[in-house]
Amino acid sequence: MSHLLRTLLRISSLLLLQVLVSYAALAQQRPGTLVGVVQDSMSRRPVAYATVVLLPPSPGGSQLAGTTTDLQGSFTLTKLVPGSFRLRVSLVGYAARTQSVVVTSAATTLPPMLLAPAAQQLGEAVVVGRKPLVEVQPDRLVYNAAQDIGNAGGTAADVLRKTPLVAVDGAGTVTLRGSTNFKVLVDNHPSPTLAQNLTQALKGFSANQIQSVEIITTPSARDDGEGTAGIINIVLKKGARRQLNGHVGASGGNRATELTSALGFKRGLVSVNAAASTGTWYEPDQLTRQRLGFSALGPDTLTQRGHRINSGQWYNATLSLDYDPAEHHHLALTGTLSGYQGQGQRDLFSQVVASDKALNQLFTRATTEYVGSASHEVTGTYTRTFAQARREWSVLAQYARNAGTFGYAFDQFPTSAVALPPDRADYRERSQGRTPSQEVTAQTDFKQPVGDATTLEGGLKAIFRRTGAAATVEGLTPAQTPDFVLLAGRGTDFHYVQDVQAAYASVATALGKKLTTTLGSRVERTSFAADFRTSGTSLAPRSYVSVLPNASLHYTFRRDTTGLRLAYSRRITRPYIDYLNPFVDRSNPQNITYGNPDLRPELTDAYEVSYNTLVYAAPVLVSGTVRHTGNAIEAVRLPTTTPGVTAQTYANVAAITYYQLTLYGTAKFTKQWEASGGPTAHYVVFLSPDRELLRRGFSAGMNVDTSYHFRRKLTAQASLSGALPTPSLQGQGGASLSYSMGVKKTLLGEKADVTLNVLNPFNDSFPSRSSTTTAFIDERTEYRSYQRAFRLSLNYRFGQDAPEREHRKANNDDLKSK
CATH class of the missing domain: 2.60.40.10 (Immunoglobulins)
Known part of the structure; x- marks a missing residue:
């Protein structure tokens, strides 16, 4: 009996062990x-x-x-x-x-x-130690400016001039895909300085500080709704996060000089990064203008010619702190100081020949123009990640303040084709003004995965913006007054308040292994008011709500090297202070300018199809875009009661449709030789019932860059960028052309670089010819910027590099500016 019991126990134990093993295997x-x-x-x-x-x-x-x-x-x-x-x-x-x-x-x-x-070779991809100059990604183009030796010693304007889809003319005007309606961000957040005067502010950024430039043509719901042509995001270099590292650099040439420095290190849970730079610029230019006017008094002609020397200095400093108090928690604080001060000396000859000889004029003005800015901003972020992948919550607060200044002073010499000593002037005038502004931003964002293939994202944002302009104008007629007197009615004191509240939500879903979709929408409420203190009038508080949907679809084909993307977005452009300021600028006596405080925001619908693939192992992107704006803000020329004098302001006067086709690619012909580039063509239609205008026009641009890597750490590079004349509502803008060649030698165990760049060596200047044609004028203008230049740059690096954490920034990209 006991033997039987022992046998049953053994069998039961074996059965239990088998069950446990089976359960474990099943698990x-x-x-x-x-x-x-x-x-x-x-x-x-x-x-x-x-x-x-x-x-x-x-x-x-x-x-x-x-x-x-x-x-x-x-x-x-x-x-x-x-x-x-x-x-x-x-x-x-x-x-x-x-x-x-x-x-x-x-x-x-x-x-x-x-x-x-x-680095593409036929049939396979080979990993190399450097990034390609241009990365073709499904939703953006990335220009790795740090890889371009031609940028050494230059400014941000030089970098943008070589960026795909971007054009910079001789006067410094920047266009993206043929339009000035875009936003420029720095490290994914806007700068008040950039918003006020982009052309001047770009001179305050050293090219040596720029890591890359991202061209985002169809932003997501998370991005603010501004920038109808897209977003240009300038990504700055950062220091190391682990060991002490940094760099110092200097460059000099006939057009610019600069000093740069950076330092980064980490101690315990805290990382510190600092960068500072300063420089100067020197830019001579020349202007000629012929205008035929038509009025009730008969035809008149205007002839203007002059030259200017534009010079100035700039500075930029940044300090950032990162702290990780615990796993999944990150705090960041960043402060930035930047500014510039520019001065232009211009002698402008003007002659008006009217039907009534009593209205004829001939004089020369010697003008000194001033422009400046001093800005600072502080940004703090808290980011909370979770053990669950793709789940994240963040909070951001930002304060930004900018103090802009402007002004001019001129002496006018009658019946003279050249400037004379100041005591020979029959009239003198001077003006000083300021454009103070400040912004406070609060923002929170949250991402939550739903299942394995879907991610929900949402957020709230508020911007409180205060800006304005104040200016005085004084005049002196030596034969009438002994000193300058205030000119009543010529100055301005203008205060503008704008608040924006926004909420957004989007859902991204993978529909199978090849198809990804994103659907979202952003709702923004804008309220504003204005106070015209000079005239004692005001603009009553107003508000409006904008719904900005967007959607995208991306399909990856079987070989994983080809993709197709369809995208739609609605964007908004709000006018900034330069467009709203009613101050009348008479520094050019034959073309006065002023803003329009009654401007309404633009709304643009954009549709895009892009196809990226490999052609003989070289990445190629083909993109087609249609953008339609129903109430576009455009510069318009208006007649005045004075012969030979016109006025320019801004108005919602046109519906504009852009049709654009872009082809861009990169190739590596040998291990040492690589190239990138491609053309962009667009066709634009302007329809303005108010002006009874229908205009159509074609334009195109091209960016090409090539480099060759020799032995012994020597690199040579050449680039060319240009654009054909661009059509406008009342005429045609100028063409642009720029090219450069450079060599770089790496020394001291790759710790130091010596770079020599030559810009436009075969042309001292390039003519940018524009025209304006209306019922009352036919004007032709030629502008020449003397851009032949050389730069010698030295750069020394110390310490060790390490990966850098990406900072989140406030993307207040919701304003239209010059």
Whole structure:
């Protein structure tokens, strides 16, 4: 009996052990999940739309599962059989990466997968130590300015001149895809200085501080609704996060000089980065103008010619602190000081020949023009991540203040074709003004994954903006008064208040392994009021609500090297102080200018189709865009009662439709020789019932860059950018052309660089010819900027580099400015 009992116990134990083993084996077969994020190996920025596939552990097997990364570079693979596998990540412009992974019955979070830029050869991608000059990504073009030796010693304007889809004419006017309606951000946030005077402010940024420039043609719901042509985001270089590192540099030439420095280090849980730079510029130019006027008094002609020397100095300093008090918690504080002070000396000859000889004029004005800015801003952020991948909450607060100044002083010499000593002037005038502004921003954003293939994102934002302009004008007629007297009615004192509240939501979903969709909308409420203190009048408080939807669809084809993207977005452009300020600027006596405080915002609908692929292993992007603005803000010329004098202001006077086609690609012909570039063409239609105008026109631009890497750390590079004349509502803008050549030698164990650049060596200037044609004038203007230049730059690096954390910034990209 006891023997039987012992036997039954043994059998029961064996059965129990078998059940436990079977249960454990069954548990091992429960489906697993892989969660990860894909980042650029050099910038540590998320890589969107990368293809992620799970493969058998041995080469030669077929794909087991797959997906694409979302806008934050995140991916999730679900319902996976536990075991050992290979995970492969690929995207056009990067070298594919394959690594071993182990799938368990639980969710496995992988460390960041880093993709290195690829140097294309026939048939495969080869990892190299430097990024391509231009990265073609599905939702943007990235110009890696730090890789372009031609930028050494230059300014941000020089960098933008070589950026795809961007054109900068001789006068410094910047256009994106043929339009001035765009926003420029710095590290994903706007600068008050840039908003007030983009042309001058770009001179206050050293090209040596710029890491890259991103061209975003269809921003998401998270981005503010401003910038109808898109967003230009200037990404600045940052110091290291681990060990002490930095650089010092100096450059000099016949057009600019600069000194730059940067320092970064980490101690414990705190990282510190600092950068400072200063420089000068010197820019001579020349202007000629012929105008035929038509009035009730008969025809008249205006002839103007003059030359100017524009010079100035700038400074920029940034300090940022990062603190990680605990896992999943990050605090950041960034402060920036920047400013510039420019001065122009111009002698302008003017002659008016009218039908009535009593109205004839001939004089020369010697004018000194002033423009300046001093700004500072402080940004604080708190970011909370979670153990759950793709889940994140952030809070941001920002304060920005800018003190802009402007002014002029001229002496007018009658019946003289040249400037004379000041005591020979029959009239003198001077003006001083300021444009103070401040902004306070509060923002919060939240991302929440829903399942494995969907991410919800939403946020709130508020901007409180105060700006204005105050100016006085004084005149002196030596034969009548002994000193300057205040000219009543010529000055201004204008205060403007604008508040913006916004909310947005979007959902991104992977519909299968190849298709990703994003659908979102942004609602913005704008309230504003104005006080015209000079005249004692005011603009009563007003408000309006704008609904700004957007959607995108991205499909990756079978070979993972080709993608198709469809996108739609609605954008808004609010006029800034330069467009609203009613101050009458008479520094050019034959063309006075003033703003329009009654301007309404623009609304633009944009539709885009882009196709990116590999052609003989070279990334190529083809993009087609249609943008329609129903109430566009345009500069308009108006007649005056004085022969030979016109007025320019701004008005919502036209419906504008742009049709644009872009082709851009990069290629590596040998291990040492690479090139990038392509053309952009656009056709524009202006329709203005108020002006009874219908205008159509064609324009095109081109950017080309090539470099060759010799042995012994020597690199040569050449670039060319240009644009044909652009049509406008009442005429045609000027063409632009710029080219450069440079060589760089790396020394001292790659710690130092010596760079020599020559800009436009075969042309001392390039004529930019524009025209204006209306019922009352026919005007032709030629502007020449003397851009032949050379620069010698020295740069020394110390310490060790390490990956840099990306800071979040307030994207107050909602204003239209000059």
